[in-house]
Amino acid sequence: MAWLWWLGAALVLGVVEMLTVDLIFLMFAGGALAAVVATMLGAPFWAQVLVFAVVSVVLLFAVRPWAKDLLLRSTPDTLTNIAAHVGREATVLLDVTDRAGRVKLAGEVWTARAALPGAVLATGTTVRVVRIEGAIAVVESTADNTLYS
Structure with a gap:
């Protein structure tokens, strides 16, 4: 049943990301999805939290800069x-x-x-x-x- 909590967290973080579009909460949502997988494999709670933290940090520092650069290059500048x-x-x-x-x-x-x-x-x-x-x-x-x- 713990996997539902992690899935709910991933969904909430995904919604927050849609409001901010800074790709930070999306990386945490990825960590929560990794914790869902760890839960499904029968990992104890401390291991789920560890998986969440490690995957989130790796995504933040390895994937986010590349993804943000790609996002900025593909988004046109709109004067307001x-x-x-x-x-x-x-x-x-x-x-x-x-x-x-x-x-x-x-x-x-x-x-x-x-x-x-x-x-x-x-x-x-x-x-x-x-x-x-x-x-x-x-x-x-x-x-x-x-x-x-």
Whole structure:
């Protein structure tokens, strides 16, 4: 009946791994599965714990670095939050100067500022986001229709 406890532990550790995706709990789940095998072979409890510990440590130090490297190489970098907006195009809603203005960026209205001092980007102009500073999108024109004051 002890094998059910080890199997339950392996399942719980597998679920925790799905939430963290760091491959640490997966290695402990592998150790718990090895303890299931030891239990099935009739090993005493201390031997089951020893098998769990040894297999977990071996998996952590031998398999995890290789598996994590493989995971990182096969997972594409996805920009999120502010980094996802840099380089996007936006439409000017209210004239944008180096002090103030409004743009529509990814369906949302943002406060904006021109990247170049003295530049005025007229309403309706398509602009590109150069950087985000707090809640302000710093933009530049995508064409040569920038006015300077």
